[in-house]
Amino acid sequence: MYRDDELIQLSALQHLLFCERQCALIHIEMVWQENLYTIEGEILHKRVHSETWEQRPSGIKEFGMPVRSLVLGLVGKTDAVEYKDDGSIVIVEYKRGKPKKSEMDEVQLCAQAICLEEMLDTVVYECALYSGKTKHRRQIPLTDELRRLTADTAKRLHSFIDAGITPPAVYKHETCDRCSLAGVCMPKKFSGSSSIDKYLTRMLRKEVQCP
Numbered sequence: 404m405y406r407d408d409e410l411i412q413l414s415a416l417q418h419l420l421f422c423e424r425q426c427a428l429i430h431i432e433m434v435w436q437e438n439l440y441t442i443e444g445e446i447l448h449k450r451v452h453s454e455t456w457e458q459r460p461s462g463i464k465e466f467g468m469p470v471r472s473l474v475l476g477l478v479g480k481t482d483a484v485e486y487k488d489d490g491s492i493v494i495v496e497y498k499r500g501k502p503k504k505s506e507m508d509e510v511q512l513c514a515q516a517i518c519l520e521e522m523l524d525t526v527v528y529e530c531a532l533y534s535g536k537t538k539h540r541r542q543i544p545l546t547d548e549l550r551r552l553t554a555d556t557a558k559r560l561h562s563f564i565d566a567g568i569t570p571p572a573v574y575k576h577e578t579c580d581r582c583s584l585a586g587v588c589m590p591k592k593f594s595g596s597s598s599i600d601k602y603l604t605r606m607l608r609k610e611v612q613c614p
Contacts, residue, residue, distance in 0.1 A: 405476035411564060413470075413479030413514055416553075419560050420507035422578050424588060426560075427569035434587055462487040470518035475557040481515050492527050494519065499535040506552065508532055509543050513553040516545055 411430065418426035428434040463486045471478040483495040494515050498508060509532075516527040530543045543549075574590040582588070 410478040413477045417507045424570045472518040494530040
């Protein structure tokens with residue numbers, strides 16, 4: 404069990420699975436920058452959170468619910484929680500882009516569900532991802548495998564943050580080109596420790612030569 408002062412933002416799970424260097428820059432070095440993708444995502448979430456709740460034929464939908472888990476050591480906020488008339492609960496996460504090939508969104512959702520289960524002493528059997536690009540809602544069953552992956556990722560996240568080490572840049576086209584921190588990370592310039600060493604050596608030489 405974690406203490407309140409040890410809780411990490413739930414969104415860090417997705418950052419860790421997307422790119423460890425990005426995760427370190429945001430959650431260790433406290434660096435953040437916006438780009439088109441993050442701004443579009445922020446606009447979508449603001450629209451979702453413009454209401455606190457709404458009544459639907461199938462039940463009540465609550466927006467922006469704060470959640471936490473002392474077991475996982477995470478704290479955050481859901482996009483939406485649907486309380487069905489049959490007693491079931493479904494957490495919905497809104498994403499601006501198309502569904503991702505990796506399981507980072509599923510892990511984020513599962514962590515929200517585990518938080519809610521711990522808070523309400525209930526069981527959540529499935530969640531849903533809504534894609535702003537495709538306008539499609541995809542159901543995500545909370546399998547034992549996904550729960551184990553989420554718990555393992557949360558544990559790895561705490562160890563990663565506690566270590567306080569930012570990994571070196573490694574350029575990957577599929578992630579770096581859409582990362583809002585590309586201008587800070589400069590993966591093409593600093594990919595590999597040798598590139599960093601050469602850059603620092605060059606900067607030090609310039610400093611020495613300055614009058």
